[in-house]
Amino acid sequence: MRPWQDDQLHLLQSTQHEDELFQEVLALSKQLGFEHCAHGLRLPLPLCEPKIIMHNSYPAVWQTRYQDKKYLAVDPTIQHGIRTPRPLVWSDDVFRSAPEFWEEARSFGLCVGWAQSVRDGAGVCGMTTFARSAEPLTSKELREKEFEMAWLAQTIHVGMTRCLLPKIMPEIDVILSSRERAVLRWTAEGKTAGEISSILNLAERTVNFHIRNAVAKLNAPNKTSAAIRATVLGLL
Structure with a gap:
């Protein structure tokens, strides 16, 4: 150097x-x-x-x-x-x-x-x-x-x-769990909580639980905004 x-x-x-x-x-x-x-x-x-x-x-x-x-x-x-x-x-x-x-x-x-x-x-x-x-x-x-x-x-x-x-x-310091990242990826693809539950083999309430956590962590008004923010920040 x-x-x-x-x-x-x-x-x-x-x-x-x-x-x-x-x-x-x-x-x-x-x-x-x-x-x-x-x-x-x-x-x-x-x-x-x-x-x-x-x-x-x-x-x-x-x-x-x-x-x-x-x-x-x-x-x-x-x-x-x-x-x-x-x-x-x-x-x-x-x-x-x-x-x-x-x-x-x-x-x-x-x-x-x-x-x-x-x-x-x-x-x-x-x-x-x-x-x-x-x-x-x-x-x-x-x-x-x-x-x-x-x-x-x-x-x-x-x-x-x-x-x-x-x-x-x-938001730059947010750490998403693997499940939170997965549900947000599918949310970004336009999938509903019910569809995501089938894709990931999870209960729908579990999917919604992870979505709520991600929305809160990203200080987003809704799940669509959370998916966009996570994508922009390179978290997905």
């Missing part, structure tokens, strides 16, 4: 609060030659309006503009990160679909950037961005730094989920 990897693992394991973690990562990003760092988490729940948590060091006025103009919905880097974990280097071509956004971002000194997303087994998507006002990213710089940048993106994702998810998405 390289020395900087050991340092980052220590950072991941020792930092207990998300704000402290972000400040540590920001310091590391400056060592890599970037003025700014950003990290966002997109939670898988609720399905209709997934919760998004942002940390960044961008100018405060730009942060306000980004929110007020709802740039999150048109930011091409976000759309890229949702589709693929491939690293992305900012360019005019990347922002072709959002020229106003790109022009305004550059007016705040956000001219050069690199981003990479991470998606984990619980369906949580995170994206880390490093940005600066000048000095384009050359092929030589990418060859020298991109592995460390990608490692740092993974490290901050793991650290942020460790710090945040127990507080804002307690």
Whole structure:
């Protein structure tokens, strides 16, 4: 393991609060030659309006503009990160679909950037961005730094989920029994409790017992919602 990897693992394991973690990562990003760092988490729940948590060091006025103009919905880097974990280097071509956004971002000194997303087994998507006002990213710089940048993106994702998810998405720690998983799988397939009882050779009241337990554990309003949540969270 390289020395900087050991340092980052220590950072991941020792930092207990998300704000402290972000400040540590920001310091590391400056060592890599970037003025700014950003990290966002997109939670898988609720399905209709997934919760998004942002940390960044961008100018405060730009942060306000980004929110007020709802740039999150048109930011091409976000759309890229949702589709693929491939690293992305900012360019005019990347922002072709959002020229106003790109022009305004550059007016705040956000001219050069690199981003990479991470998606984990619980369906949580995170994206880390490093940005600066000048000095384009050359092929030589990418060859020298991109592995460390990608490692740092993974490290901050793991650290942020460790710090945040127990507080804002307690379902992440749910442990379903084998029977609860089985009845939810068949529920997701559209089977009734009676049909599931025949499939699993269980009494119908036993099936309903396991369904009720799963619904309670997942804090779901009904069995259909419980099956969806369990699927999204990778519990089935």
